[in-house]
Amino acid sequence: MSDTIDVTRLTLMLNELRLPAIKQMWEKIAARCDKEGWPAARLLATLAEHELAERDRRRLERHLGDAKLLPGKTLATYDFEAVPMVSKAQVMALCAGDAWLEQGANLILLGPPGGGKSHLSSAIGLALLEKGWRVLFSRTSDLVQKLQVARRELALESAIQRLERFDLLILDDITYVSKDQAESSVLFELISARYERRSMLITANQPFGEWGKIFPDAAMTLAAVDRLVHHATIFEMNVESYRRRAAIERKHGAGRPAHYATPKNTGVAPPPDNPHRGVKPEEPVSAQENRQ
Numbered sequence: 001m002s003d004t005i006d007v008t009r010l011t012l013m014l015n016e017l018r019l020p021a022i023k024q025m026w027e028k029i030a031a032r033c034d035k036e037g038w039p040a041a042r043l044l045a046t047l048a049e050h051e052l053a054e055r056d057r058r059r060l061e062r063h064l065g066d067a068k069l070l071p072g073k074t075l076a077t078y079d080f081e082a083v084p085m086v087s088k089a090q091v092m093a094l095c096a097g098d099a100w101l102e103q104g105a106n107l108i109l110l111g112p113p114g115g116g117k118s119h120l121s122s123a124i125g126l127a128l129l130e131k132g133w134r135v136l137f138s139r140t141s142d143l144v145q146k147l148q149v150a151r152r153e154l155a156l157e158s159a160i161q162r163l164e165r166f167d168l169l170i171l172d173d174i175t176y177v178s179k180d181q182a183e184s185s186v187l188f189e190l191i192s193a194r195y196e197r198r199s200m201l202i203t204a205n206q207p208f209g210e211w212g213k214i215f216p217d218a219a220m221t222l223a224a225v226d227r228l229v230h231h232a233t234i235f236e237m238n239v240e241s242y243r244r245r246a247a248i249e250r251k252h253g254a255g256r257p258a259h260y261a262t263p264k265n266t267g268v269a270p271p272p273d274n275p276h277r278g279v280k281p282e283e284p285v286s287a288q289e290n291r292q
């Protein structure tokens with residue numbers, strides 16, 4: 001084989017093979033290979049690695065664009081100390097993804113406005129997306145509106161089918177579904193279609209007892225809640241528990257961060273580098289919190 005190649009033809013071939021990263025980089029990498037005297041196999045492996053890395057990057061970018069997550073809401077910017085009833089360890093375990101998403105289990109965040117439900121759900125969505133899961137974040141009323149349009153066009157089934165590609169569907173503020181939206185049962189159909197197959201993360205400002213206005217009748221409300229909670233992790237993120245945390249801290253003094261002190265999380269071992277260790281029992285709660 002000749003030492004020279006037809007660069008134009010190579011470019012065409014790389015286009016045909018859909019190898020854009022190699023097309024962009026091969027000249028630079030080949031020059032380095034010539035200069036450093038790489039074995040041919042190393043050149044081939046290097047080019048293949050570049051193509052794969054670039055493919056992963058593009059896929060992540062595409063999935064991020066599709067996911068419609070809330071900008072800037074990450075786990076890194078989420079202050080778990082502010083919501084002591086939510087265990088960071090448990091959230092991190094959920095973000096490892098695998099088991100619950102494979103089983104189509106759900107996550108439900110309940111609590112009053114401002115408690116960080118939207119932030120946490122979007123942050124969990126981002127963490128899962130970065131691990132390769134497909135996620136869609138939507139205000140529930142927006143999605144319901146789209147499904148209602150689909151129903152009018154006799155295309156509800158295919159609209160629900162299109163959502164199948166998302167391993168996790170985040171429905172934010174389910175109790176904000178309006179009265180006239182509730183008259184249609186599209187939300188129930190969506191919940192039924194995903195039951196035990198595809199996961200949902202649902203946030204709500206109101207407890208299950210108040211969900212009657214989301215669905216056309218009581219039987220459907222019960223059936224929907226039943227399906228949602230059957231395989232679900234539920235975080236109750238209410239501010240009252242924040243006050244309880246302060247009370248527990250006052251009672252126990254030092255040494256135990258409150259989210260490990262809540263009854264729900266007693267099975268979780270504290271981290272080895274517990275920053276609360278050594279806090280003096282007589283120290284006021286506010287001083288302890290400032291350090292967190």
Ligand code: ADP
Pocket residue numbers: 073077078079080082083111112113114115116117118119120
């Ligand atoms: P909710 O959805 O429960 O009404 P949001 O997630 O919208 O609450 O939170 C309201 C604002 O407060 C957002 O800007 C959010 O980023 C911020 N916020 C709430 N809780 C936390 C937290 N624990 N750590 C960091 N920011 C938070």
Ligand code: MG
Pocket residue numbers: 117118119172173203
């Ligand atoms: Mg919200």
